Amino acid sequence: MRRRALKIHPADNVAVALVDLAAGERLSFEREEIALVSRVPAKHKFALEDLAPEDPVRMYGVIVGRAILPIKRGELLTTRNVRHAASPFQRRAGQYVWVPPDVARWRERTFMGYHRADGRVGTRNYWLVIPLVFCENRNVEVIKQAFAKELGFAGPEVYQRVVADLVKLYREGRTEELKGYRPPAERDSDRRHSRLFAEVDGVKFLTHEGGCGGTREDARALCGLLAGYITHPNVAGATVLSLGCQHAQVAMLREEIARRDPRFAKPLLVFEQQRSRSEREMLIEAIKATFLGLVEANEQRRQPASLSALTVGLKCGGSDGFSGISANPAIGHVADLVVALGGRAILSEFPELCGVEQELIDRCVSDEVAERFVHLMRAYEERARAVGSGFDMNPSPGNIRDGLITDAMKSAGAARKGGTSPIMDVLDYPERVTEPGLNLLCTPGNDVEAVTAQVGAGANVVLFTTGLGTPTGNPIAPVIKLATNSELAERMSDIIDFDCGGIVRGEKTIEQTGEEILEFVIRVASGEVWTKAELLGQDDFIPWKRGVSL
Structure with missing residues (x-):
């Protein structure tokens, strides 16, 4: 029963x-x-x-x-x-003792990944085209239009066919048929078969609204985030467009790249418009150089890699009252398995750690790590209050309708994504994860901002739990969407990759589900399975502006 x-x-x-x-x-x-x-x-x-x-x-x-x-x-x-109310917190109680899960069955397991010069391993092989300032967004879009269809990287064509059919009916005067029009059946969603460069998973075009007009801190954070993407193991090389006069200078970007990878050896193609003779000439040169970069990136091949090369981002969004008892603890168990195998896990969303600070403080490996966590939590709360908000305002109307009526209630369930392992390091946005084990990364709870930051910190796979449903994805890292309940998994099967509802029904344990998820992660990391977010082209990318977002 x-x-x-x-x-x-x-x-x-x-x-x-x-x-x-x-x-x-x-x-x-x-x-x-x-x-x-x-x-x-x-x-x-x-x-x-x-x-x-x-x-x-x-x-x-x-x-x-x-x-x-x-x-x-x-x-x-x-x-x-x-x-809303939360427990107070104090200094670390003492040394944390952790009993790792049994990972004997995965010790010799591997995934097929792209090995990079810095020793990290990618689960995908992308080329990036990015602007240093919003003034170059239009030029990025021009390059995108030039490349997408010719190289076989265009997204689903079903919507273009719908518009073409509607135009045809209108031109033929068949207005009554417009009202009852139904689109044709979707074609094969596998985009790999028609691509010119079989080993390149795509050219990703990131646009944003930053780079100038804000503070120097904003410019530095943006350059740090972009450097995290350029040096990411899922990226083979990058084309950067700069106007020239903005706060986010090319030199600043190069500094941030060197901080993350002092021996950076990937192709980095930089084009500055104010030093070019014309926009047309700059774009033609950028397109030609990018094409040659893709030829080089296509020489990469997947090779076996230890599971210790996995860096797993842990995120929840569109949470419900089941999140903390099914999907969140399930991916928490995945995090423990990955950590026990020598890999890395990233828990972020600091507004959703409110009320569980003491547990996390006690899990820190040193007083220094614990104190950094406390400092970042308090500084974030102060910045949020300075703009008229606070952690207590974090739950969304959807959260509240589905049972998460206070921030501390939401946080207590959200923190279960971090499993039980010791916290090895605490990072500020947009720093890169370097320590094996569980890392805390200061980000908002906002879905896209948090995932954007986790990937910038090095996550080569993201586990994203949801109780209400969300199409969130990322341009360069596969985002695996896990439903907290089976009703959602069935109703929104086009965006959900994995159903954790068996835990709610008592048919499966958290540990069993976590082990199944890890097996799925290995297949995704190896390129055997593309996530729903990838197939739908959910290339969401939003840099965080400090203190404004929860």
């Missing part, structure tokens, strides 16, 4: 409804029977004891809120009777 509700931690005074529960329904918890005094929709929480105003609400073993009004045993928790 399917479980109907779940108490996550022995210290909790609330439980999660796993299915819609009716008022008056009786449930047993630890040999005690509770009668629900109100209807509780699936994913929402109800009290396991009477709560008076200001009493703490505990979930995942931590404080996730406080009662505003009296709450009866068996009553639904809502934004009307609970407010």
